[in-house]
Amino acid sequence: MALVHATLLFPNLLFFFFSQVSYATDTITHSQPLSDGSTLVSKDGTFELGFFTPGSSTNRYVGIWFKNIQTRTIVWVANRNNPTKDKSSTLSLTEEGNLVLLNINRSLVWSTNTTSKEPVSSLVVQLLDSGNLVIRDGSNDKNEESFLWESFDHPCDTLLQGMKLGWNLKTGLNRFLTAWKNWDDPSSGDFTSGVKLGTNPELAIWKGSVEYYRSGPWNGIFSSGVFGFSPNPLFEYKYVQNEDEVYVRYTLKNSSVVSIIVLNQTLYLRQRITWIPHTRTWSVYQSLPQDSCDVYNVCGAYGSCMINGSPVCQCLEGFKPKSVQNWNAMDWTQGCVHKEPWSCGVKNKDGFRRFVGMKMPDTTHSWINTSMTLEDCKAKCLNICSCTAYANLDTSGGGSGCSIWFGDLVDLRVSESGQDLYVRMATSDTIIYNDAKHKNSKKVVLMVAIIVSLVVMMLMGFSYIYMTKTKKEEEKDEGEQENLELPFFDLATIINATNNFSIVNKLGEGGFGPVYKGTMLDGQVIAVKRLSRSSGQGLKEFKNEVILCAKLQHRNLVKVLGCCIEGEEKMLLYEYMPNKSLDSFIFDSVQSKLLDWPMRFNILCAIARGLMYLHQDSRLRIIHRDLKASNILLDNNMNPKISDFGLAKMCGGDQVEGNTNRIVGTYGYMAPEYAIDGLFSTKSDVFSFGVLLLEIISGKKNRTITNEGHIDNLIGHAWRMWKEGTPEQLIAPSLVDSCKISEVIRCIQVGLLCLQHHPDDRPNMTSVIVMLSSETILSQPKVPSFLIKNISIEGEQSCDRQESCSINEVTVSLLNAR
Numbered sequence: 001m002a003l004v005h006a007t008l009l010f011p012n013l014l015f016f017f018f019s020q021v022s023y024a025t026d027t028i029t030h031s032q033p034l035s036d037g038s039t040l041v042s043k044d045g046t047f048e049l050g051f052f053t054p055g056s057s058t059n060r061y062v063g064i065w066f067k068n069i070q071t072r073t074i075v076w077v078a079n080r081n082n083p084t085k086d087k088s089s090t091l092s093l094t095e096e097g098n099l100v101l102l103n104i105n106r107s108l109v110w111s112t113n114t115t116s117k118e119p120v121s122s123l124v125v126q127l128l129d130s131g132n133l134v135i136r137d138g139s140n141d142k143n144e145e146s147f148l149w150e151s152f153d154h155p156c157d158t159l160l161q162g163m164k165l166g167w168n169l170k171t172g173l174n175r176f177l178t179a180w181k182n183w184d185d186p187s188s189g190d191f192t193s194g195v196k197l198g199t200n201p202e203l204a205i206w207k208g209s210v211e212y213y214r215s216g217p218w219n220g221i222f223s224s225g226v227f228g229f230s231p232n233p234l235f236e237y238k239y240v241q242n243e244d245e246v247y248v249r250y251t252l253k254n255s256s257v258v259s260i261i262v263l264n265q266t267l268y269l270r271q272r273i274t275w276i277p278h279t280r281t282w283s284v285y286q287s288l289p290q291d292s293c294d295v296y297n298v299c300g301a302y303g304s305c306m307i308n309g310s311p312v313c314q315c316l317e318g319f320k321p322k323s324v325q326n327w328n329a330m331d332w333t334q335g336c337v338h339k340e341p342w343s344c345g346v347k348n349k350d351g352f353r354r355f356v357g358m359k360m361p362d363t364t365h366s367w368i369n370t371s372m373t374l375e376d377c378k379a380k381c382l383n384i385c386s387c388t389a390y391a392n393l394d395t396s397g398g399g400s401g402c403s404i405w406f407g408d409l410v411d412l413r414v415s416e417s418g419q420d421l422y423v424r425m426a427t428s429d430t431i432i433y434n435d436a437k438h439k440n441s442k443k444v445v446l447m448v449a450i451i452v453s454l455v456v457m458m459l460m461g462f463s464y465i466y467m468t469k470t471k472k473e474e475e476k477d478e479g480e481q482e483n484l485e486l487p488f489f490d491l492a493t494i495i496n497a498t499n500n501f502s503i504v505n506k507l508g509e510g511g512f513g514p515v516y517k518g519t520m521l522d523g524q525v526i527a528v529k530r531l532s533r534s535s536g537q538g539l540k541e542f543k544n545e546v547i548l549c550a551k552l553q554h555r556n557l558v559k560v561l562g563c564c565i566e567g568e569e570k571m572l573l574y575e576y577m578p579n580k581s582l583d584s585f586i587f588d589s590v591q592s593k594l595l596d597w598p599m600r601f602n603i604l605c606a607i608a609r610g611l612m613y614l615h616q617d618s619r620l621r622i623i624h625r626d627l628k629a630s631n632i633l634l635d636n637n638m639n640p641k642i643s644d645f646g647l648a649k650m651c652g653g654d655q656v657e658g659n660t661n662r663i664v665g666t667y668g669y670m671a672p673e674y675a676i677d678g679l680f681s682t683k684s685d686v687f688s689f690g691v692l693l694l695e696i697i698s699g700k701k702n703r704t705i706t707n708e709g710h711i712d713n714l715i716g717h718a719w720r721m722w723k724e725g726t727p728e729q730l731i732a733p734s735l736v737d738s739c740k741i742s743e744v745i746r747c748i749q750v751g752l753l754c755l756q757h758h759p760d761d762r763p764n765m766t767s768v769i770v771m772l773s774s775e776t777i778l779s780q781p782k783v784p785s786f787l788i789k790n791i792s793i794e795g796e797q798s799c800d801r802q803e804s805c806s807i808n809e810v811t812v813s814l815l816n817a818r
C-alpha cells in the first residue's frame with residue numbers, strides 16, 4: 001500500500017464486451033433466476049452483478065463491478081476458475097438454498113454450496129450497497145447482518161471497504177486475496193495476500209507457497225514495515241485480534257471517494273487505488289512492496305536492508321557477514337553472525353543494543369505479552385537463552401507490551417515507520433544508551449526521515465535489484481507482459497478506438513512512428529503512439545518508456561494510460577492533449593500570436609518544474625535526453641506536459657551522469673559533451689532547456705542561420721545580442737506588446753547560463769526555477785556552447801520535419817564563439 005505514483009489502470013479494469021443487458025433486478029429468488037444479459041443491482045446503484053467477458057478472452061464469468069465507473073472495474077468473480085463458454089447460463093437459487101451457476105446444458109459450473117433450513121420461498125439473493133453478494137432470509141429484515149452465505153467471505157483480488165482480510169478462528173475460514181492469472185483471465189494467479197497466523201500475526205504476500213513480503217506485526221497504528229499510515233483523510237485501518245477472529249479491514253472516511261485495494265500480478269502487487277472521476281482513471285495511492293528492501297529476507301539473518309545504503313544490505317552493528325566473500329559479491333542470503341559469541345547462562349554477561357527505526361523481524365518464532373513493561377520484557381528476554389531480541393508490542397501512546405524473538409532475526413529493514421528493536425549482544429558489544437544518546441538517535445531518525453522525504457529518489461540498492469529485474473525482463477520474450485506495470489490493452493480495442501488507424505485519426509508522425517487519436521468505448525479520448533516496425537525504437541526503448549512512465553506522475557509530464565504489445569505491434573496510449581505540441585505554436589507565424597508572454601512564461605516555468613521532478617523529485621533520477629519543443633504537449637488550458645520518454649535514461653539515485661556510445665537525441669538541443677563524447681547528465685537536459693527557452697522567447701528554431709555574414713545558430717545569435725547589450729532584439733515581435741522587457745531579459749540570461757559549455761557551470765533545474773521566479777541577482781553568463789550541424793547526419797530518421805527529429809547518431813562540429 002505505498003509508492004509508485006503513475007496513474008494506472010489495472011488488470012481487472014479492462015474493457016469488457018457485454019452482451020445486451022435486457023433488464024436489471026434487485027433480487028434473485030428461487031422463482032426469479034438471473035440469466036446472461038441481465039444484471040443484479042445494489043439498492044443505491046453503486047454495484048452491479050452480471051455476466052462478463054474479460055479482455056480478449058471468450059470465456060463468460062459472473063462478476064461484480066462498480067455500476068457508475070466507466071472503466072469496468074471487476075471487484076469479485078464467482079466462477080473465476082470455471083468459466084462458461086456460452087451466453088445462455090443462469091444464476092439461480094435451488095430449493096435447498098444453494099446459489100448455482102448452470103450452463104446451457106444445465107450442468108453445474110459454480111455454486112455457493114449452501115443449504116438452508118428456511119423454506120426457499122423466504123430466501124433472497126441480494127447485492128448489498130457495500131458490494132457484498134449475500135443469500136439471506138428475506139422475510140426477516142431485522143436480521144440484516146445474518147447471511148446464509150456472503151461473497152465477502154470469499155474475496156477475489158479486491159478488498160472493498162468493510163471486507164475482512166483474515167481468519168475466523170472458530171470456523172477456520174481464511175479470507176485472503178488472490179491475484180488474477182493475467183489481464184484476460186480472472187482465474188487464481190500466483191500471488192495471494194492475507195494474514196499470517198502466529199503469536200503475533202502479520203499481513204503477508206505469498207508467491208505460491210513462498211513468502212514474498214510481510215508487513216511486520218500490527219503495532220497499534222499499522223505496522224512497522226509499512227509507510228504512509230499516519231492518520232489521513234482517506235481511510236482508516238482497523239485490526240482485530242481476539243479468540244474468535246484475526247483480521248484487518250479499512251473504512252473510507254469520505255463516502256464520496258471510491259478507493260479499493262487490489263492484488264495485482266505485477267511488480268507492485270498490492271495497491272490502494274482511488275478513482276479520479278474527472279480524469280476517469282484510477283490513481284495509485286500506495287503499493288506493496290514499497291521498494292526492494294521489502295522483498296522477504298533480502299539481507300539474510302541479522303542483515304538489515306537500508307534503501308539508501310550502498311549496498312542496501314548491512315549487517316547489524318555487532319554482527320559480521322557469515323561469508324565475507326558472498327557478502328562482498330552482494331549475495332546476502334547467508335546473512336550475518338555475531339562478532340562476539342553470547343555468554344548465555346552467565347548472569348549479567350549479555351546485554352542489548354538498540355536499533356532505531358526498524359521494521360520488526362519475522363514473528364514466526366516470537367512471543368508476546370500485552371501488559372508487560374519494556375523493562376520486564378528485557379528481563380524476560382535475558383532469562384531465555386534462545387531469545388535474540390525484544391521490543392514494545394504496541395507503539396501507540398508511547399509504547400507498551402512486549403514482543404520477544406527466538407532464534408535468528410530475519411527480514412529486517414530500516415523503515416520510515418519503524419520502531420526500536422533491542423538485539424541481544426555480548427556485553428563487550430553492548431551500547432547502553434543514555435538519555436542524550438536517545439535524543440540524538442531520535443534526531444538522526446528525524447534527519448533520515450527528512451532526507452528521505454526530500455530526496456525521494458531511487459537509491460542505489462533498489463536500482464541494482466530493479467535494474468537486474470528489468471534486465472531479466474528485457475531478456476524474456478514479449479509475451480511476458482505481466483512484468484510491465486502499465487495496463488495492457490488488446491489490439492482489437494485500439495483498432496476499434498482509432499477506426500483501424502484511419503488516416504483521419506492520425507495526429508502526426510513522431511521519430512518512432514505515427515500517433516493516432518482514438519476514442520475508447522467509454523468515451524475517453526486518447527492518443528496512440530504506434531511504433532513503426534522500421535523505427536529506431538525497438539522493444540528495448542519501448543519497454544524503457546513503459547517502465548519509466550509507469551513510475552512517473554507529475555502535472556507537467558504527459559500521462560500514459562496503458563500499452564499494447566501484440567505480435568509485431570507495440571503501442572503506447574497517452575492522455576489526449578488537445579492543443580498538441582509547443583512547436584506548432586511558437587514556430588508558426590499565425591499560431592504564435594495565440595501565445596502571449598505571460599502564457600509563454602508559465603509554460604517555461606512549468607516545463608522547468610516537470611524537468612526538476614524528473615531530475616530530483618521523482619523516486620528515479622531520470623535524464624530525458626530529448627527535450628525539445630515538439631516533445632512538449634499542451635493541454636486544454638495550454639499547460640505544458642513533457643512527453644516522449646523513449647530515449648530517457650534512468651540513473652541510480654545518486655548517479656547524475658552516464659556515458660553512451662549510442663548518441664540519441666535531436667541536434668540543436670544537444671549539449672556538447674553529449675553530442676561529442678556521449679556524456680549525458682541532468683546538465684545535458686539543462687542545456688536542452690536553455691535552447692528551448694531561447695526558442696520560446698525568439699520564436700526561432702535553433703538551426704544554422706546565416707546572419708550578417710556569420711554562420712550562426714540561435715545560441716550564437718543570442719550570445720552576440722547579449723554581448724552587444726541588445727538582448728531585447730531576440731524577443732519575437734509578437735511578444736513585445738505583452739511582455740515586461742526586464743523579465744524576458746532575465747529569462748534570456750537564465751537561458752545563457754543553462755547553455756554554458758561546461759556542465760558544472762550550468763545551474764540545476766531547482767536553481768533555474770528559483771532564478772526564473774525570483775528577483776535574485778544572476779551571475780553573468782560566460783560564452784555559451786553552440787554546435788553547428790555538420791552536413792553529414794548518420795542513423796535513421798523517420799519523420800518529415802527533419803529539424804525536430806530524434807536521431808540515432810549525429811556528427812557535429814563545435815564552433816568557437818566569437
Ligand code: ACK
Nearest residue numbers: 507508509510515527574576577580581
Ligand atoms: O505537433 P503535433 O500535432 O503533436 O504532432 C505530434 C505528433 O503527434 C507526433 O508526435 C502529436 N501527439 C503526440 N502525442 C499526443 C497526445 N498525447 N495528444 C495529442 N497529440 C499528440 C504531436
